[in-house]
Amino acid sequence: MEKPMPIERQPTHPHPANLTHRQQRCYFTELTCDLVAWIAGKEWPWKVEVAIDEWTIHNPRLVKVGTQKVLAEDRVHHPGGQHPRGLAVDLLIYIDGEYITDGTHPIWKYIDERAREMDPHFGLGIHFNDANHLSYNE
Numbered sequence: 001m002e003k004p005m006p007i008e009r010q011p012t013h014p015h016p017a018n019l020t021h022r023q024q025r026c027y028f029t030e031l032t033c034d035l036v037a038w039i040a041g042k043e044w045p046w047k048v049e050v051a052i053d054e055w056t057i058h059n060p061r062l063v064k065v066g067t068q069k070v071l072a073e074d075r076v077h078h079p080g081g082q083h084p085r086g087l088a089v090d091l092l093i094y095i096d097g098e099y100i101t102d103g104t105h106p107i108w109k110y111i112d113e114r115a116r117e118m119d120p121h122f123g124l125g126i127h128f129n130d131a132n133h134l135s136y137n138e
């Protein structure tokens with residue numbers, strides 16, 4: 001009897017170099033929405049809630065100083081990262097009602113694996129110690 005062929009993933013994802021910036025932003029948005037829906041709909045061993053924070057970051061950005069708003073340099077996000085290009089978001093994960101600040105929590109690895117399955121250029125910043133940072137082509 002013939003062995004069944006291994007299932008090969010179809011390369012449905014485009015290479016970032018073949019996409020314009022607009023197309024990358026639209027594609028990243030689609031991937032992010034699908035991933036967030038997956039996180040929210042998956043049966044986890046914990047009660048998991050997800051939110052999105054810090055999508056496009058403009059630099060300089062408006063910050064409040066006292067009662068005034070002034071333009072200031074963004075010191076939170078890496079200047080060479082994908083936030084200024086609209087190609088990164090930060091995921092907020094709550095487990096049993098608690099905000100997860102531990103970047104080594106196993107849920108980040110599960111989420112990153114799912115993201116990389118969706119597209120190898122899409123995933124979390126686990127390898128640069130920013131586990132909740134989700135980005136495209138970084």
Ligand SMILES: [Zn+2]
Nearest residue numbers: 088089090133
């Ligand atoms: Zn980030």
